[in-house]
Amino acid sequence: MKNRLKVLRAACDWSQADLAERLGVSRQTVNALETGKYDPSLPLAFKIARVFELSIEDIFDDASA
Amino acid sequence: MNDLSRPASRRYLIRLSIVMALYVVALFGAVAYFNADPAESWIRYVVGVAPALPAIAVFWAVGMYLHEEEDEYLRYRLARVSLIATAITLGLATAWGFLEQFGTVPHIPAYYAFVIYWASVGLAQVGLKVLGK
DSSP states (O other): OEEOHHHHHHHTTOOHHHHHHHHTSOHHHHHHHHTTSOOOOHHHHHHHHHHHTSOHHHHEEOTTO | OOOTTSHHHHHHHHHHHHHHHHHHHHHHHHHHHHHTOOOSSHHHHHHHHTTHHHHHHHHHHHHHHHHHOOOHHHHHHHHHHHHHHHHHHHHHHHHHHHHHHTTSSOOOOTTHHHHHHHHHHHHHHHHHHHHTO
16 A cells, blocks of 8 residues: 655654654554555554544555556 | 564574574484484473474464564564475475375475475565565
8 A cells, every 4th residue: 555654754854763752663664664565454554544644544645456 | 584674683683593593403312312323202292302302492483573573564474484485395395295205206305395485485485576566
């Protein structure tokens, strides 16, 4: 699934570690999410949306579905 | 499991250290006991299996880590690595069993499955990293 995490994170001027800390996950997890290697669970997707004050659809794009 | 900034990783390492210490004690104890050529008794079974119990406890420590790790991606990655390592170990053991049955290769003690499993875990971690999976 495509996502805009990297762009949104850059807009906030956060490092992967900064975002990881805000989400309560490891830096590897942020990296895996950004590179599209891993799609988050629903609870983590909500957490991400809350951190950026956006809706899940504004961050993740399930165009293939 | 390697990121010691994570509480679950630290607890895993503590458990692993204790279990490995118990393994060394059990192994040396068993070797000393059997070197003394003990009489036939049920104690032989107890002492003989003693080194295996800490080895089994390593899997318990991994299970506890999977249970306690709050990061879903790290859990997912370890679960994948564990499944790959299980497949490699069972695959090799099965293939070796047939080769041994037909007299093509020598016998290997079954406890080497443990060694092969952990070598496979290492291989799987490196493999997934290299393949970017």
